[in-house]
Amino acid sequence: MIDEGTIARKLATLGSEKPIFRDGARVISNGILPSPINAILDEIDNTILRRKLTFRVGASFMSFIVAGRRLLSLVAISDDLTEANPPVGEALSHEESEAFEAVGAALTLLVREDHPVLVESTPSDEGGARSDIGIPVDRLADLLEVVPSAPIKPMQIFVEACEGFYTACLFWSDGLWVGHAEDDDVLAELRKVADDQWERFRSAYGKSGQSLDAPRLFMLERALGESGSVAGTWAQGEFALFVYEPGNLADIHAIWRKIFTT
Amino acid sequence: MVAMVSDELDALQARFPACETLAYADLTTGMILVTNSNTPLERNALNRLCAEASAVLGVATAPSLGNVAAESAVVSGQDGVRLFVRAPVLPNDVLLCVSTAGLDLVAFAPEAQACLQRISEDG
Numbered sequence: 376m377i378d379e380g381t382i383a384r385k386l387a388t389l390g391s392e393k394p395i396f397r398d399g400a401r402v403i404s405n406g407i408l409p410s411p412i413n414a415i416l417d418e419i420d421n422t423i424l425r426r427k428l429t430f431r432v433g434a435s436f437m438s439f440i441v442a443g444r445r446l447l448s449l450v451a452i453s454d455d456l457t458e459a460n461p462p463v464g465e466a467l468s469h470e471e472s473e474a475f476e477a478v479g480a481a482l483t484l485l486v487r488e489d490h491p492v493l494v495e496s497t498p499s500d501e502g503g504a505r506s507d508i509g510i511p512v513d514r515l516a517d518l519l520e521v522v523p524s525a526p527i528k529p530m531q532i533f534v535e536a537c538e539g540f541y542t543a544c545l546f547w548s549d550g551l552w553v554g555h556a557e558d559d560d561v562l563a564e565l566r567k568v569a570d571d572q573w574e575r576f577r578s579a580y581g582k583s584g585q586s587l588d589a590p591r592l593f594m595l596e597r598a599l600g601e602s603g604s605v606a607g608t609w610a611q612g613e614f615a616l617f618v619y620e621p622g623n624l625a626d627i628h629a630i631w632r633k634i635f636t637t
Numbered sequence: 638m639v640a641m642v643s644d645e646l647d648a649l650q651a652r653f654p655a656c657e658t659l660a661y662a663d664l665t666t667g668m669i670l671v672t673n674s675n676t677p678l679e680r681n682a683l684n685r686l687c688a689e690a691s692a693v694l695g696v697a698t699a700p701s702l703g704n705v706a707a708e709s710a711v712v713s714g715q716d717g718v719r720l721f722v723r724a725p726v727l728p729n730d731v732l733l734c735v736s737t738a739g740l741d742l743v744a745f746a747p748e749a750q751a752c753l754q755r756i757s758e759d760g
Contacts, residue, residue: 395715568702576692576701583688593693594711598703605703625743628713632738636715 395637400431400493405637408529411486412519418494419512420444429495432485440499445509449478456481468508475510479518491637529634530613536630540623542603545569547614556618561602565618568605573616576607590635594628596621610635639671642756646673649752653745658735661756662687664696665729678735690721690733697728709746718742722749724757732756 395402404414415430422428425442427450438451449463459480469475486492534546543556543565552569556562581587590610598605599618606617606627619627646659650673658676660683662669669683678686693710695701709722717737724730732753734745 564704567704572702579692579701580689583692584685585689585692589714589716592711592713593702594713595693595700595702595707596709598700598705598707600703600705604707607702624711628711628718628742631713636713636738 397491397493400429400495402491402637403494404492405633405635406489406491407532407634411489411492412482412521414492415482415486415494416512416516416519416521418496419446419515422496425499427497427499429497430485431493431495432488432490435485437481437485442499443509444512446478446512446515447509449481452481456484459484466508467510469510469514470508475514475518478510479515482515483519489633530608530610530615533608533631533634534615536634537617537627540626540630541606541617541619543618545616561599561618564599564602565605565616568599569616573607573614577609592628592631592635594619594624596624608635642671643674645752645756646671647675649673649748650675652748653736653740655740656734656736656745658683658686658733659749660686660733661753662690662731662733663729664691664694664731667691669733686719686733686735689719690731694721694723694731697723709750711742713738720746720749722746722753724753726754727757730757 403418404411409417411432418428419441422441423443425440427438428441429436429438435453435455436451437449437456439449440447446467448465448467449461452461452463459477461477461481462474465474467474467478530546530548534544542558543554543561545552545554545565552566554562554566556565577587590608592606592608594604594606596604603618604621604624606619608615608631617627642661646661650656650659658678659673660669660676661671667687669687672683689712693701693712694707697706700706706723706728709720712719717735718740720734720736720742722732722734730753732749734749
């Protein structure tokens with residue numbers, strides 16, 4: 376339902392916020408944003424000094440020695456990923472195509488589900504493989520066919536993912552409300568909310584001591600009476616408003632949390 | 638009356654442990670009247686919670702979003718989930734719930750509504 380193909384590399388959706396840790400490991404993707412493979416590539420891209428990076432998705436993991444934005448060696452891997460047959464404890468190089476592709480295949484297996492990705496970064500005390508060749512992160516991105524510079528559009532992803540759960544939608548982007556609905560009367564009601572109430576609502580919310588920067592979802596049941604309920608959300612300067620049937624609250628809420636929280 | 642309300646809130650919290658704070662409040666005065674007995678929130682945090690509910694729901698005669706007073710509101714963020722439920726007969730009486738993301742909203746909402754109705758009507 377959520378089209379990961381529209382999500383690009385280096386999504387900084389959560390990057391500007393305080394890091395979140397689980398069991399001592401840092402959460403680098405909630406499974407959707409940034410896309411898991413982008414989050415892993417970014418982590419490698421940000422590693423200059425020699426470190427051991429362990430990427431975990433559920434019970435699956437891969438541990439690499441990384442330096443100079445390169446994978447130098449794979450030092451540990453969970454059993455469920457070994458079917459890709461990547462070399463463990465050997466120097467890696469993008470010039471060794473079989474090993475290179477096996478590492479790529481194992482990483483693809485690691486992120487096969489939309490689950491959160493965690494990373495542990497520790498000093499490297501591995502005495503094994505040492506190489507100044509390694510697999511550069513850009514070569515890895517090419518192998519995995521990751522697009523480096525597509526735009527970041529989490530709100531658009533949210534709106535698209537909720538398409539089956541609202542009856543009218545307004546999406547604020549580039550200074551305009553863009554809307555669609557099957558029933559023009561319901562859309563007109565929602566436009567009135569957007570034009571007359573939305574800014575006042577945000578102002579009042581900010582004055583109540585709450586952040587206007589952190590992503591938020593509001594769902595007001597039966598706020599349009601017989602026409603339905605109203606949901607409003609903001610994140611990174613973008614807004615969306617929905618009219619929805621009360622029975623769809625849980626689905627919309629679950630999609631929002633999947634995209635905007637870790 | 639306070640003891641009865643507190644018992645009601647404690648009983649609801651016992652059924653939904655993901656919900657850490659339950660507070661009965663009056664939006665017209667902006668005051669928290671009673672909370673569950675083991676809420677981790679201090680007075681300032683409770684006051685801020687009440688202010689947030691007022692901003693989100695608006696008072697009954699002036700809804701914040703929409704053209705009628707919403708029956709309830711869910712606010713979701715990285716910091717968890719909050720549910721604000723309005724009493725049907727006295728719509729400025731509200732139940733404020735602060736929860737982790739693990740709360741089953743579909744199961745919880747009607748129980749919270751019923752709990753508030755008992756509290757509000759007895760008050």
